[in-house]
Amino acid sequence: MRVLVVGGAGYIGSHTALTLAEAGHQPVVFDNLTMGHEWAVQWGEFVQGDLSDADLLRKVLREHQIEAVIHFAAFAYVGESVQNPRKYFENNLVSTLSLLHAMLDSDVRQIIFSSTCASYGIPEQVPINESHPQNPINPYGDSKLMVERILHWYGEAYDLKWIALRYFNAAGADPQGRIGESHDPETHLIPLVIDAALERRGPVQIFGTDYATQDGTAVRDYIHVLDLADAHVRALEYLAGGGESQPINLGTGRGYSVREVVESVGRVSGRPVPFEEGPRREGDPPELVADPSRALEVLGWRARYQELDDIVGTAWEWHSKS
Incomplete structure (x- = not known):
């Protein structure tokens, strides 16, 4: 499949581009390099751009004949989200709407969304399953939950197929040493x-x-980044095979x-x-x-x-x- 990897120059996105390529898919990486690194884009063509640029998104989706999107691009610092919620809702929510609308305009109807266990808030019990109440306690977690709700309603109205992968704690690096984690500031x-x-x-x-x-x-719950990447490829193939839209936890x-x-x-x-x-x-x-x-x-x-x-x-x- 031809897959647009949004945020593919980042930590999890770059490992997923690697895993997609190794599975025989064709990744196209879209990233504004605010948090990502051009050196991490080693698999697939790279398009530098911002999700707010709807015209560029539509052009990329159509020219590359994209069949599905994996969406990683988001700010993810919990403390910063409390101090500056506007930044988080503009980037994580409004930019995602721009992406979704470009997809619908281009008749691309499959998306794997990078969600988070932060949407659960303080858990009522552990381990946490997908039916656990979602009560985020910070704007970061809330921004991800809002996108999940939008995906649900867009699925109902526009036949958008989606999987929201709720990560726990990503960790580790490519064991061959080609790519790995590099954040500034580092909080993991x-x-x-x-x-x-x-x-x-x-x-x-x-x-x-x-x-x-x-x-x-x-x-x-620490989960290796290549295990996360593998789950994205499986989710993509599941949707392509007619699977149902739903949230799925990723942890050990x-x-x-x-x-x-x-x-x-x-x-x-x-x-x-x-x-x-x-x-x-x-x-x-x-x-x-x-x-x-x-x-x-x-x-x-x-x-x-x-x-x-x-x-x-x-x-x-x-x-x-x-």
Whole structure:
């Protein structure tokens, strides 16, 4: 299939372009390079542009005879979204509407949307399945939920076929070292811990040691970025085969604590990891773990990277050489 990968110069998008190409599909990467990197575009043609440019979007969709879209482009800093919600709704919501309208104008009716577990808010129970109430507690999560609702209504009205993939915590890198994670600023835990081990920064901060978890620190479900990419390709092929529109969680179903991540980086790197303990951050859920049953049932998908040390190992190889 000819697939437009929107945000394909970013972390997850670039790994998905790689996976699409390896599966025999033809990715075309569309990115404004605000957050992405041109060096990460190694699979498929690159078009630099912004989602607000509806004319360019329609031109790209038609000239490349695009059959489906995978949409990654979004701002994703929770704290920033609270401080500047306008920026998040303009970029994550209004720009997505521009993309959807260009798709409809060009008769492209299939989209895989990059959603998030942040749409659930503070979970009522874990593991979290897709029927769990969605009560986001920040504008970032709310912007993703709003897009999910738009996809639902556009599906009803315009026969748009969609899958909303609700990610848990993306981590790791291409084990061949071709691409990996590179954010500025970096907020993801595993790269921060690795940078502390490499003495590129001061001690990593552990926010909260009094949660009702096994060691008192917050627990998250870490999923390897290539497993995420594989799920996008499967979702694309599922829709192309006539599958039903729906949300699907992506995670391993197993959670690891912040302290376990610090210990894992220490094991993998053979280096001490300096850390400091501090109070909880407001709005941080104690535990976020996916119930990935639907992904297995609908897409035949299961995360191949199940062990934290294996995920951290690929991240360590990337960051220690970059």
